[in-house]
Amino acid sequence: MQHSSRQLIDNLYCYLWQGRGNNCNTYLLANVLRGKRPHIIIDPGCSVNELREPCFDSLLLSMQGDGFKIEDIGLIINTHTHPDHCAATEVIVQRSGQEGGKDKINQALVALSSEEEEYYRTMGGRLFSMMGLKAPQFEPFIYLVEGDLSLGKEKKINLQILHTPGHSPGSISIYWPDNKVLITGDVVFYGSVGRTDFPGGSITVLKQSIEKLSRLEVEYLLPGHSTEYGSIIEGKERVELNFKAVRFII
Ligand SMILES: [Zn+2]
Numbered sequence: 001m002q003h004s005s006r007q008l009i010d011n012l013y014c015y016l017w018q019g020r021g022n023n024c025n026t027y028l029l030a031n032v033l034r035g036k037r038p039h040i041i042i043d044p045g046c047s048v049n050e051l052r053e054p055c056f057d058s059l060l061l062s063m064q065g066d067g068f069k070i071e072d073i074g075l076i077i078n079t080h081t082h083p084d085h086c087a088a089t090e091v092i093v094q095r096s097g098q099e100g101g102k103d104k105i106n107q108a109l110v111a112l113s114s115e116e117e118e119y120y121r122t123m124g125g126r127l128f129s130m131m132g133l134k135a136p137q138f139e140p141f142i143y144l145v146e147g148d149l150s151l152g153k154e155k156k157i158n159l160q161i162l163h164t165p166g167h168s169p170g171s172i173s174i175y176w177p178d179n180k181v182l183i184t185g186d187v188v189f190y191g192s193v194g195r196t197d198f199p200g201g202s203i204t205v206l207k208q209s210i211e212k213l214s215r216l217e218v219e220y221l222l223p224g225h226s227t228e229y230g231s232i233i234e235g236k237e238r239v240e241l242n243f244k245a246v247r248f249i250i
Contacts, residue, residue: 079185116170166206
């Protein structure tokens with residue numbers, strides 16, 4: 001296994017990528033949806049990366065170790081559509097639901113921002129072919145917009161979506177106010193920020209997004225990648241210090 005698994009708080013599991021090649025960290029909100037498929041997965045990552053490391057198989061094994069099955073995922077949230085974050089989305093949709101997911105109604109639903117879908121359908125999707133990868137096919141069911149994520153009347157979890165472009169045009173971050181958890185995708189990392197040299201990136205826009213996130217009260221900042229400084233930033237003071245530090249590098 002090339003992920004290290006960690007239950008951070010109730011219902012929140014972190015699968016931090018430890019392999020040599022590129023892949024993102026994946027986060028699982030467990031047992032938070034009603035119905036048969038109660039888990040939300042955020043950024044499932046690569047299927048196989050540029051070094052042929054079996055990223056998705058590693059994720060499956062790590063999740064199994066915590067008692068979770070891919071078939072029990074009801075919602076896939078993609079913070080953005082770069083290959084190292086969303087490539088495994090198609091596999092999860094196919095494998096989810098009953099009877100191998102043949103029945104569309106029983107498949108896991110995909111959520112991302114409409115700005116990001118537009119980007120994916122145009123220049124973003126070309127990143128896959130540039131990297132020699134096949135772009136995954138998926139149909140978004142939910143377009144994420146700024147504000148509360150509506151998960152039904154009897155929802156078990158309150159999540160807020162923040163539009164945080166700059167690394168890619170439709171990037172979103174996810175804030176869980178009850179536990180002061182912030183999942184940032186590739187906007188901000190431990191001691192670093194997301195690159196802006198991919199098509200559709202903008203350093204000016206990224207700065208604005210980082211400023212926006214820095215105004216939230218955060219105990220746990222969960223980034224899309226680990227850096228030499230670490231992965232998860234824990235504690236309000238450390239998070240604030242990190243926002244101060246990254247202002248110097250952008
Ligand atoms: Zn990215």
